[in-house]
Amino acid sequence: MSSSQNNCVLPENMLMEILSWLPLKDVVQCRCVTKVWNHLVSDSAFVKHSHPIDLWKSRSILGVCNGLVCLQDHCVVDEFEEYWVRIWNPATRVMSKDSPHICLQRSDYKDDSWFMFGFGHDESSDTYQVLFLDYNKNESQKLEVSVWSLGDTCWRNTLTCDAFPTVIGRESRGTFGTFVSGTLNWLAFPKSYYGYVRMNQLEIFSYNLKNETCKYLPMPDGILEVYVCNPELEVLKGCLYLCHHYEDLSIIWICEDDDVVLLANTYIHKVDFIRYNTRDNRIDGRELYKTEKCFLFSYDYAQSLVLPRLEIR
Amino acid sequence: MAERGESSEAVMLKKTEEEKLRKGKMIVGDESKAGYEEEGKKVKLVTSDGVTMEVEISIVKEMEIIQTFIGATDTDDSFIFPISNVSSHILNQIIELVKGEYDQELAKKLSHDELKEILVAANYLNMKTLFHFIATAIANVIQNKSVEFVRDFFGIVNDFTEEEEAELRKTNAWAFEGVDED
Numbered sequence: 390m391s392s393s394q395n396n397c398v399l400p401e402n403m404l405m406e407i408l409s410w411l412p413l414k415d416v417v418q419c420r421c422v423t424k425v426w427n428h429l430v431s432d433s434a435f436v437k438h439s440h441p442i443d444l445w446k447s448r449s450i451l452g453v454c455n456g457l458v459c460l461q462d463h464c465v466v467d468e469f470e471e472y473w474v475r476i477w478n479p480a481t482r483v484m485s486k487d488s489p490h491i492c493l494q495r496s497d498y499k500d501d502s503w504f505m506f507g508f509g510h511d512e513s514s515d516t517y518q519v520l521f522l523d524y525n526k527n528e529s530q531k532l533e534v535s536v537w538s539l540g541d542t543c544w545r546n547t548l549t550c551d552a553f554p555t556v557i558g559r560e561s562r563g564t565f566g567t568f569v570s571g572t573l574n575w576l577a578f579p580k581s582y583y584g585y586v587r588m589n590q591l592e593i594f595s596y597n598l599k600n601e602t603c604k605y606l607p608m609p610d611g612i613l614e615v616y617v618c619n620p621e622l623e624v625l626k627g628c629l630y631l632c633h634h635y636e637d638l639s640i641i642w643i644c645e646d647d648d649v650v651l652l653a654n655t656y657i658h659k660v661d662f663i664r665y666n667t668r669d670n671r672i673d674g675r676e677l678y679k680t681e682k683c684f685l686f687s688y689d690y691a692q693s694l695v696l697p698r699l700e701i702r
Numbered sequence: 703m704a705e706r707g708e709s710s711e712a713v714m715l716k717k718t719e720e721e722k723l724r725k726g727k728m729i730v731g732d733e734s735k736a737g738y739e740e741e742g743k744k745v746k747l748v749t750s751d752g753v754t755m756e757v758e759i760s761i762v763k764e765m766e767i768i769q770t771f772i773g774a775t776d777t778d779d780s781f782i783f784p785i786s787n788v789s790s791h792i793l794n795q796i797i798e799l800v801k802g803e804y805d806q807e808l809a810k811k812l813s814h815d816e817l818k819e820i821l822v823a824a825n826y827l828n829m830k831t832l833f834h835f836i837a838t839a840i841a842n843v844i845q846n847k848s849v850e851f852v853r854d855f856f857g858i859v860n861d862f863t864e865e866e867e868a869e870l871r872k873t874n875a876w877a878f879e880g881v882d883e884d
């Protein structure tokens with residue numbers, strides 16, 4: 390072993406040690422060094438040391454599940470728009486590579502609501518999945534569901550069904566589905582998106598990740614027959630709940646042990662929560678919050694050691 | 703198989719720990735003398751190029767592979783240990799780094815080949831602190847450098863086709879922004 394010769398090829402464990410001290414950006418670059426390195430860096434055993442967070446320039450958070458954050462980005466190339474996602478574990482600071490890109494011809498879509506995404510986990514196969522709902526082919530009136538499972542090399546078409554009712558996403562947070570117990574959920578309008586629709590006419594489009602099936606769920610009994618205003622689906626304590634605005638109220642509907650509970654707060658200025666049991670027709674409780682941050686979005690997030698797999702082959 | 707190997711190693715290490723403990727007690731019994739003796743003691747190491755070097759016990763102590771052996775045989779001054787994977791040049795560099803208390807400034811003076819050879823030696827001699835230190839030093843050298851620089855540093859031949867590499871670079875384009883000149 391002479392120091393004048395440049396022939397010292399280091400074994401894997403030593404390369405791993407060196408690479409583990411590099412910021413993520415450099416590690417990703419190193420994938421291009423050789424095939425062996427690409428494999429090394431992609432191996433989950435590589436995650437031994439924490440790297441400084443090197444935030445991907447993400448446009449939006451698509452969803453959070455089991456401590457994994459799904460980030461979405463897009464770019465515009467001529468008449469095409471490309472969308473892709475990454476999955477990130479902020480606790481271990483591991484970031485997956487890009488999903489395959491979805492390339493859309495802009496003229497095919499009237500507006501953003503003609504396609505939407507969702508992020509969830511299928512326990513039976515232990516896979517993290519991103520859903521892409523496509524209302525493309527404006528005239529086709531079909532809704533196509535494609536799934537990308539973390540680690541896969543392509544989006545897989547799993548379902549094609551009639552495009553009506555029209556599925557809509559959470560307007561204010563983008564067009565992302567709500568994940569709860571193995572299903573991804575979106576609100577569905579019975580007819581035109583822009584028409585006057587009452588709350589009781591809405592439905593919930595629910596896609597089952599395991600069975601790759603979908604169904605439409607009706608609104609809970611007792612929902613107000615008022616015009617739809619900022620409806621959103623959210624999750625609380627493992628249950629889906631529905632939230633909308635009505636006059637100066639923000640109203641939340643939860644199904645709790647078969648009792649439909651209405652939570653209302655006085656909209657905008659005061660945050661006064663009233664808990665109302667619609668079956669027994671009585672007020673269960675009342676809580677006042679002194680917060681001015683009611684317009685920030687938050688996600689339930691718990692740290693986990695679930696690692697997004699970096700490799701693609 | 704691997705598990706069995708590991709456990710026997712673990713047993714050996716445990717034995718060494720016990721030896722150390724016993725010696726520790728002895729030192730407590732006759733503190734001044736034993737301490738003095740310990741400090742001046744040297745161990746003879748024979749390098750790959752056949753040079754016999756006397757290395758201070760404080761440095762040899764970091765070489766766990768030798769420590770294990772010393773512990774097991776309980777040899778003292780006349781002990782000669784062959785380190786067939788390490789040249790005298792590299793051993794001298796290692797001694798400098800340990801004496802210099804692992805100063806990154808010292809690592810900056812090392813050539814690329816020296817860095818790699820010290821890493822290999824540290825791994826062989828089972829010098830944990832040195833191993834991490836040199837790995838960090840190498841990481842510092844290749845950080846924010848081009849892929850070509852990294853290949854050259856490690857003497858690696860690119861085995862991607864042009865298309866494969868272009869594809870990888872494209873999908874990871876964000877990582878290639880703002881790379882230093884080599």
